[in-house]
Amino acid sequence: MKPEKVFEFYRRLRDLEAAPETELKYINPYTLLVAVVLSAQATDVGVNKATGPLFAVVDTPEKMVALGEAKLKTYIKTIGLFNAKAKNVIALSKILVEEHGSQVPATREALEKLPGVGRKTANVVLNVAFGQHTIAVDTHIFRVGNRTGMAPGKNPLEVEERLEKVTPPEFKQHAHHWLILHGRYVCIARMPECWRCPVVDLCAYKPKMPAPQSEEAQRLKAKKKAAKKIAAKKPSKKRR
Numbered sequence: 329m330k331p332e333k334v335f336e337f338y339r340r341l342r343d344l345e346a347a348p349e350t351e352l353k354y355i356n357p358y359t360l361l362v363a364v365v366l367s368a369q370a371t372d373v374g375v376n377k378a379t380g381p382l383f384a385v386v387d388t389p390e391k392m393v394a395l396g397e398a399k400l401k402t403y404i405k406t407i408g409l410f411n412a413k414a415k416n417v418i419a420l421s422k423i424l425v426e427e428h429g430s431q432v433p434a435t436r437e438a439l440e441k442l443p444g445v446g447r448k449t450a451n452v453v454l455n456v457a458f459g460q461h462t463i464a465v466d467t468h469i470f471r472v473g474n475r476t477g478m479a480p481g482k483n484p485l486e487v488e489e490r491l492e493k494v495t496p497p498e499f500k501q502h503a504h505h506w507l508i509l510h511g512r513y514v515c516i517a518r519m520p521e522c523w524r525c526p527v528v529d530l531c532a533y534k535p536k537m538p539a540p541q542s543e544e545a546q547r548l549k550a551k552k553k554a555a556k557k558i559a560a561k562k563p564s565k566k567r568r
């Protein structure tokens with residue numbers, strides 16, 4: 329995608345929402361880190377349901393360590409992979425207390441050393457909690473980057489590096505959220521909603537998805553198809 333098109337792509341997403349925020353609920357950098365760790369292969373809505381009551385009583389690493397793994401599981405048992413996630417959250421909380429003065433570190437190296445924290449989680453925390461211009465590539469951004477031709481890549485790291493390169497500086501702070509929201513609500517995995525897409529003329533994806541038909545049009549189409557099938561089954565008249 330040409331630089332002018334990339335600029336226009338972001339400009340239109342910015343026009344729709346100037347300063348998008350994460351849909352995960354959090355109170356401080358620590359609760360953000362915990363929420364992001366819990367959100368792996370889970371929906372933000374599901375995580376928020378569990379963390380609402382949890383963060384009402386636990387908002388620091390010390391309190392999490394005091395709560396303990398068994399009790400933590402009772403709060404997060406509705407989230408997928410909760411056993412492994414509970415173990416990681418307790419372990420990373422202990423490290424924060426012992427090695428970082430109970431603060432969330434603001435560097436990728438330190439974050440990625442924490443249990444359950446990979447590159448994507450570190451990027452989200454650096455961007456949301458510390459305002460760094462990182463772009464965390466999740467499944468939505470990976471899809472949007474490839475489909476649109478803006479940042480094609482075989483794996484998340486390739487897409488991330490490409491996005492770093494092509495995203496104009498003025499859009500870097502919010503690029504992550506603009507692309508996630510676009511992928512989550514418009515450029516949907518199963519069927520992209522191209523007919524209502526704000527960047528349809530900039531995107532390389534083909535063929536573009538047309539608007540779904542009305543119920544009446546669908547009914548008529550099904551009727552026509554059924555009539556065709558019946559006609560095909562009827563024996564043709566023999567010649568005399």
Ligand code: SF4
Pocket residue numbers: 475476514515516520521522525526527528529531532533536537
């Ligand atoms: S035109 Fe379709 S494929 Fe391209 S970004 Fe929009 S929704 Fe996605």
